[in-house]
Amino acid sequence: MVLEMRGITKRFPGVxxxxxxxxxxxxxxxxxxxxxxxxxxxTLMNILYGLYKxxxxxxxxRGQKVSFHSAKDAIDRGIGMVHQHFMLIPVMTVAExxxxxxxxxxxxxxxDYDEAVKRVREISERFGLAVNPTARVENISVGQQQxxxxxxxxxxxxxxxxxxxxxxxxxxxxxxxxFGIIKSLQAEGTSIIxxxxxxxxxxxxxxxxxxxxxxxxxxxxxxxxxTEAGLAKMMVGREVLLRVDKKAAEPGDVxxxxxxxxxxxxxxxxxxxxxxxxxxxxxxxxxxxxxGNGQSELIEALTGLRRAEGGQIAxxxxxxxxxxxxxxxxxxxxxxxxxRQRRGLVLEFTIAENIALxxxxxxxxxxxxxxxxxxxxERARNxxxxxxxxxxxxxxxxxxxxxxxxxxxVAAREVARDPKVLIAAQPTRGLDVGAIEFLHRRLVEERxxxxxxxxxxxxxxxxxxxxxxxxxxxxxxxxxEHGADASEEEIGLEMLGGGRKEPAxx
Amino acid sequence: MSEPLAPQGGKEPEEIAQAPPATVASRLALxxxxxxxxxxxxxxxxxxxxxxxxxxxxxxxxxxxxWDIVKGAGLNWLAxxxxxxxxxxxxxxxxxxxxxxxTLILTGLAVAFAFRCGMFNIGGNGQYLVGLFAANWVGVxxxxxxxxxxxxxxxxxxxxxxxxxxxxxxxxxxxxxxxEVITTIMLNWIAYWIGSYLFQQGGPLQGxxxxxxxxxxxxxxxxxxxxxxxxxxxxxxGLHIGFFVAIAALVVFWLILNRxxxxxxxxxxxxxxxxxxxxxxxxxxxYVRAMAISGAFAGLAGGLDMLGYxxxxxxxxxxVASVGFLGIAVALLGRNTALGVGLAAFLFGGLLYGTTHxxxxxxxxxxxxxxxxxxxxxxxxxFVGADVLILSVWGWRRRLRRKRGTAEPxxxxxx
Numbered sequence: 037m038v039l040e041m042r043g044i045t046k047r048f049p050g051v052x053x054x055x056x057x058x059x060x061x062x063x064x065x066x067x068x069x070x071x072x073x074x075x076x077x078x079t080l081m082n083i084l085y086g087l088y089k090x091x092x093x094x095x096x097x098r099g100q101k102v103s104f105h106s107a108k109d110a111i112d113r114g115i116g117m118v119h120q121h122f123m124l125i126p127v128m129t130v131a132e133x134x135x136x137x138x139x140x141x142x143x144x145x146x147x148d149y150d151e152a153v154k155r156v157r158e159i160s161e162r163f164g165l166a167v168n169p170t171a172r173v174e175n176i177s178v179g180q181q182q183x184x185x186x187x188x189x190x191x192x193x194x195x196x197x198x199x200x201x202x203x204x205x206x207x208x209x210x211x212x213x214x215f216g217i218i219k220s221l222q223a224e225g226t227s228i229i230x231x232x233x234x235x236x237x238x239x240x241x242x243x244x245x246x247x248x249x250x251x252x253x254x255x256x257x258x259x260x261x262x263t264e265a266g267l268a269k270m271m272v273g274r275e276v277l278l279r280v281d282k283k284a285a286e287p288g289d290v291x292x293x294x295x296x297x298x299x300x301x302x303x304x305x306x307x308x309x310x311x312x313x314x315x316x317x318x319x320x321x322x323x324x325x326x327x328g329n330g331q332s333e334l335i336e337a338l339t340g341l342r343r344a345e346g347g348q349i350a351x352x353x354x355x356x357x358x359x360x361x362x363x364x365x366x367x368x369x370x371x372x373x374x375x376r377q378r379r380g381l382v383l384e385f386t387i388a389e390n391i392a393l394x395x396x397x398x399x400x401x402x403x404x405x406x407x408x409x410x411x412x413x414e415r416a417r418n419x420x421x422x423x424x425x426x427x428x429x430x431x432x433x434x435x436x437x438x439x440x441x442x443x444x445x446v447a448a449r450e451v452a453r454d455p456k457v458l459i460a461a462q463p464t465r466g467l468d469v470g471a472i473e474f475l476h477r478r479l480v481e482e483r484x485x486x487x488x489x490x491x492x493x494x495x496x497x498x499x500x501x502x503x504x505x506x507x508x509x510x511x512x513x514x515x516x517e518h519g520a521d522a523s524e525e526e527i528g529l530e531m532l533g534g535g536r537k538e539p540a541x542x
Numbered sequence: 543m544s545e546p547l548a549p550q551g552g553k554e555p556e557e558i559a560q561a562p563p564a565t566v567a568s569r570l571a572l573x574x575x576x577x578x579x580x581x582x583x584x585x586x587x588x589x590x591x592x593x594x595x596x597x598x599x600x601x602x603x604x605x606x607x608x609w610d611i612v613k614g615a616g617l618n619w620l621a622x623x624x625x626x627x628x629x630x631x632x633x634x635x636x637x638x639x640x641x642x643x644x645t646l647i648l649t650g651l652a653v654a655f656a657f658r659c660g661m662f663n664i665g666g667n668g669q670y671l672v673g674l675f676a677a678n679w680v681g682v683x684x685x686x687x688x689x690x691x692x693x694x695x696x697x698x699x700x701x702x703x704x705x706x707x708x709x710x711x712x713x714x715x716x717x718x719x720x721x722e723v724i725t726t727i728m729l730n731w732i733a734y735w736i737g738s739y740l741f742q743q744g745g746p747l748q749g750x751x752x753x754x755x756x757x758x759x760x761x762x763x764x765x766x767x768x769x770x771x772x773x774x775x776x777x778x779x780g781l782h783i784g785f786f787v788a789i790a791a792l793v794v795f796w797l798i799l800n801r802x803x804x805x806x807x808x809x810x811x812x813x814x815x816x817x818x819x820x821x822x823x824x825x826x827x828x829y830v831r832a833m834a835i836s837g838a839f840a841g842l843a844g845g846l847d848m849l850g851y852x853x854x855x856x857x858x859x860x861x862v863a864s865v866g867f868l869g870i871a872v873a874l875l876g877r878n879t880a881l882g883v884g885l886a887a888f889l890f891g892g893l894l895y896g897t898t899h900x901x902x903x904x905x906x907x908x909x910x911x912x913x914x915x916x917x918x919x920x921x922x923x924x925f926v927g928a929d930v931l932i933l934s935v936w937g938w939r940r941r942l943r944r945k946r947g948t949a950e951p952x953x954x955x956x957x
Contacts, residue, residue: 341819362822371820379820384813393810393821402803409801 037099038063038227039084039115039196044093046079053079055251056093061196061227066218068230068242072271072468074439076251077231081198084229085117086110116189117198120205122181124188126174130167131156134188159191164220177532178326179210186217190226197221198229203237207326208496208528215241233271233468235264247271272469282480285504288317290353291488292338292369292457297347299330299337306345307333309512315457315488320479322503323492326531330512331492332374335461338490339371340364352456365394370455372446374462374492376439380446383435387425388416390434391449415452423448424474440471447475451482458482461492476502496524496531582875582882586889589921593914607914615639615896628774635895637773637781641851643891644781645670647788648843649869650887651795652836654878656708656722658799659832660812661715665708665726667866668733669837672707673700673844674855674863675737679747681763681849692767697787697845704841705834707733712833716826722833730866737860749854759856769850776851784846789884791839796880798835808832840866868894871919893918 039061046054053076061067071077082088084095086104095102097113104110107117124133131152140151156169165183173181182202189197199218203211218228218241232238238245239262246256247270254270268276292315299308308330315321325331336342338349340361349356351367359367373379381390392401392412400411416430423444427437434442443463450458460479464472479502483489493499499506500522508516508530516530594604612618616635619625628634649666656663663669680696687695707729714720740747742758749761774780799805810818811828819825843865848855872890876882897915 339820360822360824361819362824365822373820378814379816382810382814382817382821385810389806392806393817396806396821397803402806405803407801407803407806 037061038097040096040099041080041084042094042096044080044083044090044095046076046083046088046090052251054083054090057248057251057253059246059253059256061229062243063227064222064225065243066222066228066230066241068232068238068245069248070232070235070238070245070267070271071248072233074250074468075248075271077248078200079251080248081117081200081229081231084110085115085198111192111194114193114195115198116186116192116194116196118182118185118189118200118202120201122185124173124181124184126172128173129169130171130173130176130184131169133173133184134159134169134191136188138192155191156187160187163187163190163217163224163226165217177210178205179207179213182206182210182214183217186221190221194226196227196229198231200231201233202230203232203234204494205327207531208524209532211237235267238267239264249273268469274470276469276473280476280480280501282502283484285319285483287319287504288486290314291317291351292490293348293350293353294338295348295350297334297337297349298345299333299342300345301333307512308337311347311509311512311514313507313514313517315490317456317486317488318483319504320483320489320491320502322499322506323490323509324496324499324506324527324531325494325509327494329509329531331461331509334509335371335374335459335492338364338459339369365453368454368456370450370453370458370487372443372450372458372460372463374465376442376446381434381442383433385434386416386431387420387428387434387437387445388412388430390445391416391419391452393449394453419445419448419452423478440467440474443467443471443475447478451478455487457488457490459490459492462494463491464493464495464498496527500524500527582877582886585922585925586875588925589918592921593918596917597914611893611896611914613896614899615892617892617896626773628778628780634774634778635899638779638895638899639888639892640773640781640785641779641891642894643888644785644788644850645843645847645865646868646872646887646891646894647884648791648839648846649866650872650876650883651791651869651880652704652708652838652840652843652866653869653873654876654883655795655799655808655839656832656836657873657878658812659808659828659836660815661712661722661829661833661836663708663711663726663833663836664723664870665711665729665837665866666840666869667863668726668730669704669707669840670844670847670866670869671730671733671737671860671863672703673841674848674852674860675733675740675747675844676700676703676841677845677848678760678763678855681767681853682747682749682761685764685766687766689766692764693769693849696767696849697842700845700848701838701842704844705838707841708837709830709834712830715833716829722829734860737855738857741855741857741860757856758858760854763849763853767849768853769846771851779851782846782850784850787842787846791842792880792884795839795883804831840869868919871922875922890915890919 037060041057041059044054044057044059045052057076057080059069059080069077069080079088083090086107086109095104102113125136131149132147134156135152140148140155142148153169156167160167165187167180167183167187173184186197202214206214218230221228230238230242239259242259244256244258245262245267247254247267249271294314295312297308297311298306301307311334313321323331333342337344340359340363343358351364351369354367356364356367377383382393388409389412395401396407400408402408413430420430425437425441425444425448427441434445437445447463463475463479467475479489479491491499491502504520506518506520506522506527507514508527510531510533515533516527518527590608594608597604597607613632614635616632616637616639619630619632619636625633628637649670652666652669653663677696677700680692680699684692708726711722711725711729714725715722739745741760742748743756744753745758747760749759751761752759768776769782769784771780771782799809807818807823807828810821810823811825815825868890872883872886875889876884876886893915
């Protein structure tokens, strides 16, 4: 037993993030920490890594009671953590990043770069993690960057490695490679805590699985005998339907047509180039791709939030030239934005006010500039019932709702407007299994109602299970188009730019 | 689906607890939720307490000083409100407090309205001044106009002048992204120098009767443009009907924000511009419009003051004017709500008149008297800025209490 956490309790104002949680780790094992968002996984690991002080409970490292006051204390005890968002300096080389803060020096002040490269080579060979020590971090792939993060922890003497949702940013291929790395680290005697909310991954890689729900430890089970359904039930507290149930699509008229679209990002760089596709009534078209390949800007252009540099967008046959967000809304484009807290909701507004966010300026919400709050409340009350929003009524502040219920408010608003085209950007990001189930079912229902749905998601699973057709975006271009029966490997390859089909216009 | 105890979503609960709210308006909403009415009351009490200590430090009795301020503000009149004759000192003082309150309500609303749109309008003073100038010009000119028309035009033009002045800052923010704090401060100085120019010796608005005497003061508002005085004597700074206009402005402020689509847009932009844009709201237009409305309140204050009791303005008045700045403290203490601004304006109105006119020379050094208002004003602004501190002290206390119940005291002391 290299690590034991006993009775860890951590409270935040209004929330018990960890409630007497026990957790232990054996030498050389992969112990998965499974739970929905907000279940307290990250809190527990931040306590272990010295970033938070527990209110109660104790941590024992190799049987010895320890108390961490900072990440440095944890590192000194051989604990390393790879965060979801990497903490690397892009303009520095791999070797420089790895030795940072414990650099080998010459004459006491100057970085001994050759020595650093040598040390990085040694450690990378020892653990079987191939990296190029002299490459700049900004020039290597996300999967490679993650390796650099792992090497950084190992270089600092980590014997316990915490990986926080490590596959969230990876393509399926990269995830496969990561699992290989985890296995070889395990063989070297490194103990690994693997945080995830993805059931299949956990079953693939973990030796033992601990499930947290609402800050409490539910159980620790060995992988042998564990099933996806059983784990999902532990996570959510009830039976969950894991697969999306849907009929074959019956596509109708073209409701959204995009032709040769070019969009720049905030820095003026062309991030969407020559993108053309159509979405028909009654079908879900998915866009797969690794984050940052132009999806966000594409959506912003389609919803009037960003000006396209060139090309054409037509909604139900009507060409929208440089249309404002208002015009796009009025033309019948609904939009579930990728970040509900920054864009989808005014958190300080009530649910009723948020539901009116697009239509506050039209009757019956208002007339001649005069707002009718009671009508807003009435409408909200109905939608809250229809979409099963829990945790508050029409006059509850949106910010007081859980993420899943916030997303239901957004979805309710967009669907209730009866849009022709519904653009759903990562509609289930950060949601728990129960809310995902609800939203997926709802999206399919909306499709069957005859809406054209464009689904953009970084979760390949989600795009693949919901879409009737699937586009792959890479570096601002559509590099592949598939039917519902495409293979995960093929798409994963295209997401990395390795597709067979090269785009026609380069 | 199950009801989560912990807030769920892309963020773990601790991130939600620690992430600073995006805009000033949402931060304000946070403090309102957390402390309600308690925090502003505590803020004011703390300011008075420290002010009292300073009085004590000068060797005077703070209780006596505050009692004199209360009397100076005429608050003792409230004990026998039937004596409305301004020959009664208390009644007169109270009418003067309300006169100050009138101005402060409007300059307070000016700051509060911009605040609700996520902007900090420091330019209330400049907007007040241009309102003053506009009303003075109208009130001195058009000698033969009928009284209602003359008054309406004077006040209307003052309001428009304030609106236009503030809209400049809004326009600069919307187009080139210039921060409104910087631009409104600069516009204050421009208004200051315009006033200094207009009424100086030989200036275009210097009163003709003052020219031979070399006095840098405007002409007097003609009788026909003066607001009716309903309490007291117009010759002795009676309380004019502008008081009711200010009360009405409080109602209008509330109605605009809560019952119109315009107010809906203002609040949406104030809380979260990105979400507002996504909702189809034109964010830039709202910046300009909200600043204009904000400036309209301050300009209205200038118009009412000019036609209500000042009747004239000199370069020295322009240069010492500070009611616009006091509006910041009023809005902050009043938490940018209509009711709060009304109450805070009354508090500061009383303080302003009570310290400058109420204190007897024996109680406190006269040179300190006027400064006491400014001190308390400064302390209020300081503590409002520190409301987060008050809130966290509040939080510590609660946490300590909880800890004492559950864990050993050693742990409580350690954190």
